[in-house]
Amino acid sequence: AQSVTQLGSHVSVSEGALVLLRCNYSSSVPPYLFWYVQYPNQGLQLLLKYTSAATLVKGINGFEAEFKKSETSFHLTKPSAHMSDAAEYFCAVSVTTGGATNKLIFGTGTLLAVQP
C-alpha cells in the first residue's frame, strides 16, 4: 500500500531563512508525488509534482523538491522564507487503482509559521 509520512506537524522559521519540510513515501511501484499548500479557509493549491521526469522538481513561489529513491524522500525546500509562505503544506502520493491514478493519499500536513 502506498503512503506518505510528514515529519513535523509544526515548523517555524524566520523570514529569510531556509524552509525544509520533510516527506517520506512508501510505494511498491514508482510513485507520483505532490506537494500542496493550503491557506486558511481555502482549498489546496498544487506547488509541484514528481512524475519521474526529473528528480529535482521546481514549483511555484520559489519552492522545489528533490526525489530521492534511496531515501524514499521527497522533501520540500525554499531558500528564503517569506511571510506569505505561512500556511499548511501537504505531501501526497497518487495511488494507482485499476489503471486510474486520481486517488491521492495525503500526509498529515505541516503547518509552517514564518517569524518576522
Place this chain on the structure above:
Amino acid sequence: KAGVTQTPRYLIKTRGQQVTLSCSPISGHRSVSWYQQTPGQGLQFLFEYFSETQRNKGNFPGRFSGRQFSNSRSEMNVSTLELGDSALYLCASSLSSSYNEQFFGPGTRLTVL
C-alpha cells in the same frame, strides 16, 4: 479559465438530516474527486467519478454517495448526518482519470449540530 467551484461554501445541518454538495470542475475536465478534511483524520479520499461512472471509492460508509452528470458536474450526498461528518469537503478536478494533476476547489464547510 475559471477554477473549480463548490457550492455552498458553508452549510449548517442537524443530526439525521441529509445534505447535497455540488462541484463544477474546470471546463474540459472530466474527472472529479471528493475528499473529506477533518482535524482528526486529515485529508481522506471519498470517491472519484469519470464520465458519469464511479472509478474509485474510499473507506466511507454507504451514507456517503455521489454522482456525476454528463456535463462533468458532480454532487455528493450524505444521508443521516452524524456529528462526525462535520468537515471541509473538497472537490478536485482533472483532465482524465489517469492524469496526475488535480485542481482543488475552495471546499464546502459542513457543520453538523
